[in-house]
Amino acid sequence: MPNSEPAGYDPQSVERKWQRRWDERGTNRTDLAGATRPYFNLMMFPYPSAEGLHVGNVFAFVGADIHGRFRRLAGSDVFEPLGFDAFGIHSENFALKVGTHPAELIPRNIERFRAQLKRIGLMADWRYEVQTTDPRYYKWTQWIFLQLYRAGLAVKRRAAVNWCPACKTVLANEQVIGGFCERHPDVRVEQRMLDQWFFTISRYAQRLLDHLETADWSHSTRTIQANWIGRSEGAELVFATPAGKRITVFTTRADTVFGATYLVLAPEHPLVADLTTAEQRSDVQTYRRKVSAMDLVSRKVGDKAKTGVFTGSYARNPATGAAVPVWIADYVLMEYGTGAIMAVPGHDERDFEFAATMRLPCVRVVAGPAQDASTPLAAAEPDIPDGRLVNSPGFDGMPWREAGRAITAKLAEAGLATPVVNFRLHDWCISRQRYWGPPIPIIYCDGCGTVPVPEKDLPVVLPALEDFRPDDSGVSPLARLESWYRVPCPQCGKMGRRETDVSDTFLDSAWYFLRYPSADRDDLAFEPGLTRRWLPVSSYIGGNEHAVLHLMYARFITMALHDLGLVPFEEPFRRFRAHGTIIKDGAKMSKSRGNVVNPDAYVERWGADTFRMYLMFLGPYQEGGDFRDAGINGIRRFLDKVWALVDGVAVGPQTPSPNPQDPALVRLMHRTIQRVTEDTESLSYNTAIAAMMEYVNALRDGVAVGSLLSPLAILLAPYAPHFAEECWERLGGKGSVMDAAWPRFDPALAVAEQVELVVQVNGKVRSRLPMPRGATEATVVNAALADPAVQRFTAGTAPRKVVFVPDRLVNLVV
Ligand SMILES: [Zn+2]
Ligand SMILES: [Zn+2]
Numbered sequence: 001m002p003n004s005e006p007a008g009y010d011p012q013s014v015e016r017k018w019q020r021r022w023d024e025r026g027t028n029r030t031d032l033a034g035a036t037r038p039y040f041n042l043m044m045f046p047y048p049s050a051e052g053l054h055v056g057n058v059f060a061f062v063g064a065d066i067h068g069r070f071r072r073l074a075g076s077d078v079f080e081p082l083g084f085d086a087f088g089i090h091s092e093n094f095a096l097k098v099g100t101h102p103a104e105l106i107p108r109n110i111e112r113f114r115a116q117l118k119r120i121g122l123m124a125d126w127r128y129e130v131q132t133t134d135p136r137y138y139k140w141t142q143w144i145f146l147q148l149y150r151a152g153l154a155v156k157r158r159a160a161v162n163w164c165p166a167c168k169t170v171l172a173n174e175q176v177i178g179g180f181c182e183r184h185p186d187v188r189v190e191q192r193m194l195d196q197w198f199f200t201i202s203r204y205a206q207r208l209l210d211h212l213e214t215a216d217w218s219h220s221t222r223t224i225q226a227n228w229i230g231r232s233e234g235a236e237l238v239f240a241t242p243a244g245k246r247i248t249v250f251t252t253r254a255d256t257v258f259g260a261t262y263l264v265l266a267p268e269h270p271l272v273a274d275l276t277t278a279e280q281r282s283d284v285q286t287y288r289r290k291v292s293a294m295d296l297v298s299r300k301v302g303d304k305a306k307t308g309v310f311t312g313s314y315a316r317n318p319a320t321g322a323a324v325p326v327w328i329a330d331y332v333l334m335e336y337g338t339g340a341i342m343a344v345p346g347h348d349e350r351d352f353e354f355a356a357t358m359r360l361p362c363v364r365v366v367a368g369p370a371q372d373a374s375t376p377l378a379a380a381e382p383d384i385p386d387g388r389l390v391n392s393p394g395f396d397g398m399p400w401r402e403a404g405r406a407i408t409a410k411l412a413e414a415g416l417a418t419p420v421v422n423f424r425l426h427d428w429c430i431s432r433q434r435y436w437g438p439p440i441p442i443i444y445c446d447g448c449g450t451v452p453v454p455e456k457d458l459p460v461v462l463p464a465l466e467d468f469r470p471d472d473s474g475v476s477p478l479a480r481l482e483s484w485y486r487v488p489c490p491q492c493g494k495m496g497r498r499e500t501d502v503s504d505t506f507l508d509s510a511w512y513f514l515r516y517p518s519a520d521r522d523d524l525a526f527e528p529g530l531t532r533r534w535l536p537v538s539s540y541i542g543g544n545e546h547a548v549l550h551l552m553y554a555r556f557i558t559m560a561l562h563d564l565g566l567v568p569f570e571e572p573f574r575r576f577r578a579h580g581t582i583i584k585d586g587a588k589m590s591k592s593r594g595n596v597v598n599p600d601a602y603v604e605r606w607g608a609d610t611f612r613m614y615l616m617f618l619g620p621y622q623e624g625g626d627f628r629d630a631g632i633n634g635i636r637r638f639l640d641k642v643w644a645l646v647d648g649v650a651v652g653p654q655t656p657s658p659n660p661q662d663p664a665l666v667r668l669m670h671r672t673i674q675r676v677t678e679d680t681e682s683l684s685y686n687t688a689i690a691a692m693m694e695y696v697n698a699l700r701d702g703v704a705v706g707s708l709l710s711p712l713a714i715l716l717a718p719y720a721p722h723f724a725e726e727c728w729e730r731l732g733g734k735g736s737v738m739d740a741a742w743p744r745f746d747p748a749l750a751v752a753e754q755v756e757l758v759v760q761v762n763g764k765v766r767s768r769l770p771m772p773r774g775a776t777e778a779t780v781v782n783a784a785l786a787d788p789a790v791q792r793f794t795a796g797t798a799p800r801k802v803v804f805v806p807d808r809l810v811n812l813v814v
Contacts, residue, residue, distance in 0.1 A: 011607025035077035088505030139459035230424025250337030277312025437502030580624025609720035
């Protein structure tokens with residue numbers, strides 16, 4: 001029978017067939033209005049670079065897609081949209097480099113990305129795709145700006161900002177790496193004073209922090225956000241000058257005020273000019289000029305040599321009454337606290353270094369149990385456990401925490417202290433002096449001042465500008481287009497001028513999840529009924545590199561819209577999980593290292609399903625793994641085995657045995673369903689795949705029948721969707737495997753077979769323990785140590801050595 005020769009697994013034809021079917025049958029479409037169990041499965045939408053999809057993107061999306069498919073099989077109506085985040089400097093700089101206009105380049109990149117994303121088999125409902133560069137989208141980005149503007153949350157003010165001379169625009173502090181631009185690692189970032197639009201996110205700092213406590217988010221992401229918000233409790237203390245100027249400092253350590261031997265002001269502090277004496281004037285001016293050429297981030301670097309200049313003035317320490325000198329130094333920043341600090345060299349490292357360099361006095365005011373008031377300080381001692389105050393008349397002997405509160409209270413009576421809470425989180429600068437972004441919808445009129453563009457005139461379309469190169473003026477290239485720049489004032493009709501800055505690309509991505517369900521609506525940003533039904537997002541999966549900017553801004557915008565009555569929830573994401581990173585040859589993939597993997601070549605050679613499973617098998621999804629070419633063969637062999645098993649059932653003669661089901665295999669099937677269910681649920685995809693592999697190996701040694709294989713096809717569907725569809729069909733399944741129900745396991749059958757393990761202590765048998773077959777060493781040792789019969793001989797000490805023979809014996813050497 002030459003015709004019955006089973007055809008081997010050909011991924012390309014299987015994947016082509018099922019992608020066509022999905023399109024024809026609308027398999028991946030979600031009925032947004034009719035869904036009864038909505039589950040919004042969000043993944044971070046990509047920036048469509050010219051290079052195409054990166055293997056890191058594929059890793060992220062496949063992991064999120066597995067989650068969405070799993071939820072759908074488990075009974076939810078899953079909505080899995082995708083889109084493109086295509087505005088911003090990355091696109092613009094690349095367009096400048098290759099000499100093609102971004103308006104031409106971006107649609108091409110998007111097309112390529114979309115094709116690649118479809119090829120890897122995502123369950124995306126492409127009817128709801130969004131593109132941030134589409135006027136249909138950014139009309140609503142501008143609308144959101146106007147809502148915040150009316151609420152007083154968008155303000156324009158002059159501020160010191162980081163300026164990259166190569167980008168020719170402002171940068172967020174987080175985009176400055178060790179003093180250099182993140183996009184231009186050899187370009188030093190400067191500081192400039194510019195008029196900028198800010199969103200006042202700092203007003204939301206406490207709320208953003210409070211909600212983190214109960215958020216179902218990856219622990220690492222929560223920690224990064226909490227640190228970025230940077231709440232500190234402390235006090236503002238007043239140091240007055242003989243001329244009556246009050247210098248306010250913020251400190252978290254009011255207990256050390258008796259050790260404050262000098263003050264340091266930020267060079268930009270408004271009191272510096274008044275405090276500078278005639279003989280110090282030229283030194284102070286020179287220093288201030290030098291500092292203004294530096295960026296804010298390198299000023300924060302702790303380990304550089306301390307520099308500074310004495311102003312010539314003194315101020316009174318509110319606790320000691322002594323006159324202390326007032327200095328300026330670059331390590332103090334205007335943006336944190338009050339822009340002035342009291343320096344306590346005995347208990348602060350930077351102050352100690354500064355005092356040592358400038359020969360300023362240093363006094364101990366906190367002593368540990370083995371120290372006293374005269375114990376010398378060889379270095380700063382910032383944190384002394386069980387420290388008590390010394391050299392602080394009236395407070396000596398008091399524990400330092402208590403003393404901080406007591407001193408603040410005492411000085412408050414004299415009007416010299418105020419308890420305050422401070423945050424590191426500063427306002428979000430959203431204006432960019434570039435071309436490729438949504439114009440900020442504001443018009444300036446000589447008569448009326450700042451006038452918002454009326455909503456009916458939105459969008460303010462980004463005009464086609466042939467020469468969109470930025471210049472060094474600090475003004476966007478849009479200002480060069482007179483016909484666009486000059487516009488009648490919406491209030492009085494006289495000639496006014498448009499705002500020429502465009503908004504930060506992080507504003508585009510701060511609300512895109514709200515747009516998805518309403519992406520087909522042009523009459524509103526997000527439809528209230530759909531928003532209530534589908535949001536907050538059920539699951540959000542993305543990279544931890546977005547823990548601070550994107551994820552914080554998205555939370556802030558949602559909170560602000562909530563307060564304006566525009567959305568019925570305060571937090572946008574019910575659950576957030578950070579995925580890991582794929583590395584190659586021990587390093588993160590990057591063009592400069594030459595270790596970037598092109599996913600297309602792999603998909604072409606192996607098929608999307610094998611590549612998907614291979615990526616997920618590299619390591620725990622939330623940790624990532626090392627990309628090694630060798631391993632992909634193993635996945636392919638696994639799928640070939642499944643193919644052959646299905647072939648044997650679907651094509652070959654039915655097994656004649658009346659009771660073909662081997663009880664051991666049935667038990668293993670239930671165990672496998674349980675493991676794959678639990679591991680897929682917890683994003684532990686690599687161990688879920690391992691469980692399926694074990695099962696398939698056992699099936700090959702036994703008698704495979706359809707009832708043992710159909711559940712496997714469903715378990716495989718999230719991981720290798722095309723392959724699973726084909727198996728499902730061959731096994732006689734109806735419709736799409738994605739419409740099947742996730743298999744249930746019988747807990748009684750899923751329990752592993754019990755074996756009796758011998759427990760020895762120092763080679764002598766002391767107990768016997770029933771354990772599930774295959775129990776790990778750690779499980780067995782823990783069980784043994786908890787056994788009273790064993791405890792009599794271990795005397796509560798941890799074993800020095802463990803000898804473990806799986807399923808048979810454990811010997812604890814104590
Ligand atoms: Zn730059
Ligand atoms: Zn006017």
